[in-house]
Amino acid sequence: MVVLSGENIVCITRRPWHSTWKTDQQIMSRLARTNRVLYVNPPRPLREAVRQALGVVSRVPVVSSPRENLHIYQEPILLAGWGRGHLFSRAYNRVAERLRIAHLRETTRRLGFHSPILWSYDPLASWAIGAFGEILFVYSVIDNYDEYFSTGEIWHTRVRASHRELMRRADVVFAVSEPLLQQCLEYNPNSFLAPNGVSFDLFEASMRSSDTPPDVVPIPRPIIGFIGVLHSSIDLGLLEEIAQHRPDWSLMIVGPVEGIAYGDRRVFQRLCSRVNVYYLGAKPPNVLPDYVKSCDVAIMPYRVNPLTFCGDSQKLYEYLACGKPVVSTPIPSVRRHLPLVEIAEYPGDFLARVERALRDGHRLHSERMAAARRNSWERRVCEMSEILLRRLRAATP
Incomplete structure (x- = not known):
C-alpha cells in the first residue's frame, strides 16, 4: 500500500x-x-x-x-x-x-x-x-x-x-x-x-512472551479486565454491579482516572474497596499489552450517550490484538466487529454476556487477532x- x-x-x-x-x-x-x-x-x-x-x-x-x-x-x-x-x-x-x-x-x-x-x-x-x-x-x-x-x-x-x-x-x-x-x-x-x-506490532510482541506483570500474578482467576482511561463515559455503576453479583470473579482495572464527576468518584472509591476489585493504576503504554493479555474477558463498560454513540474506542482494537473475548455495551462502532465481540443489548444482559465469553471466548482467538491486524x-x-x-x-x- x-x-x-x-x-x-x-x-x-x-x-x-x-x-x-x-x-x-x-x-x-x-x-x-x-x-x-x-x-x-x-x-x-x-x-x-x-x-x-x-x-x-x-x-x-x-x-x-x-x-x-x-x-x-x-x-x-x-x-x-x-x-x-x-x-x-x-x-x-x-x-x-x-x-x-x-x-x-x-x-x-x-x-x-x-x-x-x-x-x-x-x-x-x-x-x-x-x-x-x-x-x-x-x-x-x-x-x-x-x-x-x-x-x-x-x-x-x-x-x-x-x-x-x-x-x-x-x-x-x-x-x-x-x-x-x-x-x-x-x-x-x-x-x-x-x-x-492499534499498534499491532506492540501487542503481537507481547503475545509471544509468557511474562505476566508482577501485580497481576496474585489476582485469582477468572480476571474480568478493563484497561483504559476512567472518565465520565465509563459506567462505574456497571462495574460495581459486576463486582457485587459475581464475587468469584476478579475485576481488574488498569488506567488513569481523568475528569469523573464527584458522584462517580464516590462510586469509584466504593468500588475499589471491594475485595474482588483490583485497581492497578496507570501504566506506561509499552506494558499495557501485558495487562490486556492477562484478562480472561476484556470489557467496554461505556455509558450510551451522544458522545459514545458517535465514538470509536481504541480499546476494542487493543483487546482484539490480544485475541481476547470482548463484552461491550451497545455502541454502534462495536457492531462492525460482530461476531468477534459480545454486545449487551440491555443493562441486565452484561453479566450473561461475560459468562458466555468465559465459556466460549477461546473459539475466535485467531480471528480477533486477524481483525486487529487489519486495523x-x-x-x-x-x-x-x-x-x-x-x-x-x-x-x-
Whole structure:
C-alpha cells in the first residue's frame, strides 16, 4: 500500500503531544516517518504558562524535535489563552489568536514548511484555514463536537459554528465512526470513514512472551479486565454491579482516572474497596499489552450517550490484538466487529454476556487477532494516504 511521503504537514490539535496518546498522536507519529510534521500543541491556560515562566514547572521550548522529521510547537507565554468565561477573556483571546497565527506562520517559515498540508483535529481551528499557504486542508472529526463541550451557550455556539465551517471548507474530511461520517457528509461530500486503530506490532510482541506483570500474578482467576482511561463515559455503576453479583470473579482495572464527576468518584472509591476489585493504576503504554493479555474477558463498560454513540474506542482494537473475548455495551462502532465481540443489548444482559465469553471466548482467538491486524495504525495511515494522494493529484494542474 502507498504511504504519503515527502510532504510538510502542519497539524493543529487539542491534545498536547506528551499527553496520553490518542488518534492524532498515533497518526502523526507514523506520517512523520515519511513526511515532515509540525505538531501544534493547544494553547496553554495563562495560569499554567505563568507558572512555567516562573519555573514552577519545567520550561518548554517553542519548538522541540523529539525525533527526525517531527517538531512540536508550543506557543510562548505571551500567547497563552486566558480562558473563556467573560468579556475580557474573549477580547484577550481574539488578540492572542492573531498574534499566535503570526508567530506560528513565522515558525513554519523558519522550519522550511513551504506549501504544507494543513491538518486539524481541533474543531476550533477555523482560524488556521488559509494561514499557511496550504496545498490541502484535512479535517479529522474524532468526537461528536455538538455534544462535547458543555461550558456555556456562547462557547458551545462558537464550537458548533467553527466545526461546521471546517467541515465545509476542508478538501478532505475523515470521520472516526459511521454516525460521524453521516454528519460530515451533510456538509462535505469528500468525507471518508477512518476508524481508530492499534499498534499491532506492540501487542503481537507481547503475545509471544509468557511474562505476566508482577501485580497481576496474585489476582485469582477468572480476571474480568478493563484497561483504559476512567472518565465520565465509563459506567462505574456497571462495574460495581459486576463486582457485587459475581464475587468469584476478579475485576481488574488498569488506567488513569481523568475528569469523573464527584458522584462517580464516590462510586469509584466504593468500588475499589471491594475485595474482588483490583485497581492497578496507570501504566506506561509499552506494558499495557501485558495487562490486556492477562484478562480472561476484556470489557467496554461505556455509558450510551451522544458522545459514545458517535465514538470509536481504541480499546476494542487493543483487546482484539490480544485475541481476547470482548463484552461491550451497545455502541454502534462495536457492531462492525460482530461476531468477534459480545454486545449487551440491555443493562441486565452484561453479566450473561461475560459468562458466555468465559465459556466460549477461546473459539475466535485467531480471528480477533486477524481483525486487529487489519486495523493497525500503519494500515490506517495507508488508507488515508491513498485518499489524500488522489486529492493531491486532482489538484495538480
